[in-house]
Amino acid sequence: QKEVEQDPGPLSVPEGAIVSLNCTYSNSAFQYFMWYRQYSRKGPELLMYTYSSGNKEDGRFTAQVDKSSKYISLFIRDSQPSDSATYLCAMDSGGYQKVTFGTGTKLQVIP
Amino acid sequence: NAGVTQTPKFQVLKTGQSMTLQCAQDMNHNSMYWYRQDPGMGLRLIYYSASEGTTDKGEVPNGYNVSRLNKREFSLRLESAAPSQTSVYFCASRWDGNQPQHFGDGTRLSIL
Numbered sequence: 266q267k268e269v270e271q272d273p274g275p276l277s278v279p280e281g282a283i284v285s286l287n288c289t290y291s292n293s294a295f296q297y298f299m300w301y302r303q304y305s306r307k308g309p310e311l312l313m314y315t316y317s318s319g320n321k322e323d324g325r326f327t328a329q330v331d332k333s334s335k336y337i338s339l340f341i342r343d344s345q346p347s348d349s350a351t352y353l354c355a356m357d358s359g360g361y362q363k364v365t366f367g368t369g370t371k372l373q374v375i376p
Numbered sequence: 377n378a379g380v381t382q383t384p385k386f387q388v389l390k391t392g393q394s395m396t397l398q399c400a401q402d403m404n405h406n407s408m409y410w411y412r413q414d415p416g417m418g419l420r421l422i423y424y425s426a427s428e429g430t431t432d433k434g435e436v437p438n439g440y441n442v443s444r445l446n447k448r449e450f451s452l453r454l455e456s457a458a459p460s461q462t463s464v465y466f467c468a469s470r471w472d473g474n475q476p477q478h479f480g481d482g483t484r485l486s487i488l
Contacts, residue, residue, distance in 0.1 A: 273416070298474050308380075308466055308479035309419075353419070360473040363434070368418040 266308045268292050268316045271354055271367030280376050284341040288354035291335065295356040295365075298330050300339045303369065312352075313339065344374045378402050380480035382467050388486045389457045397452040397483050399467030407470050408450035409477060410434075410442060412463040419466065426473070427452055457487045 269324055271288045286300075297316055301309035313328040315321045321328045327340040337356075341348055354367040408439065411434075412421040421434030425444040433484045440459060442451045450469075454461060464484050468477040 297474065297476075301479075306482075306484075308481040311476050311478060314476045355476075357473075363421060364477060366419040368416060 268365050269321075269354065269356060269367045272370055275371040275373055277373045277375060278304060278344055280344060280346060280374055282373060282374075283363055284344050284348070284374075286339040286341075286352050286354075286370050286372070288337050288356075289335055290337075290356055290365075292356070292358070292365070293332075293335070294358040297357040298304050298328070299355040299364075300326075300328055301355060302348075302352040303353060303356070305350075309353055317340055346374050346376050349355050349373050378379075380467055380469055380478055382465075382466060382480035382483050385481070388488065390488055391457060391459060393487075394453065394455050395455050395457065396454075397465055397467075398449070399451065399483075400449045401467075401469040401478075402448065403469060403471075403478065404447070405469035405471050405478075406447070407472065408444065409468040409470075410440075410450070410452045411466045411468065412436065413443045413466060413482075414463050422452065422465075428444060459487050461485065462487045 267288045286292045300313040303309045318330045318332045325342045351369040351371045353369045357364045380401045406427050409424045411419040420436045423442040425431045428447045443451045464482045466482045469478045470477045
């Protein structure tokens with residue numbers, strides 16, 4: 266079993282829809298949770314960074330962390346074609362060594 | 377506003393050739409990382425440097441070496457390239473272990 270599970274998609278939605286992206290994990294030591302957006306032929310770009318459980322909102326993006334269920338989510342409101350990309354979840358227990366990444370969910374927003 | 381810069385962006389090698397991938401960051405970060413990204417396997421850590429003067433192995437270090445040249449620069453060397461090392465290589469950096477990593481745009485490496 267992988268430490269982090271993420272549905273690879275692809276996920277296709279119409280423009281304006283609410284998108285829900287999710288990851289589950291097995292390591293209870295994870296404390297820091299991140300979402301990255303990766304456009305084709307580009308590097309991962311940090312979208313959201315949260316510590317422990319709870320919600321964080323930034324514009325159209327909301328990140329949720331439920332440590333009791335070992336489940337994190339990223340919601341995108343009023344999705345735009347420019348949101349079409351691969352979204353990676355990432356988790357970290359702190360310290361310098363290892364950040365664990367999901368394999369990514371490919372999202373396509375159709376105009 | 378460069379962030380993390382990787383060179384070259386593309387490279388084709390023959391089996392057995394050697395090359396060095398370069399990475400530089402201008403954010404005064406202490407820690408730097410090298411990953412490879414392969415379809416269906418996500419990002420896998422090759423080597424990292426927690427601070428200037430230190431380097432440590434990640435989960436897939438075989439066939440690679442690294443050098444932390446100074447605080448800004450962290451290079452990855454393939455001594456004898458193999459087809460299994462065909463991948464996209466990303467360099468990342470961060471201030472410390474409790475901060476998120478920031479990535480470059482990658483080097484796409486093909487080994488024939």
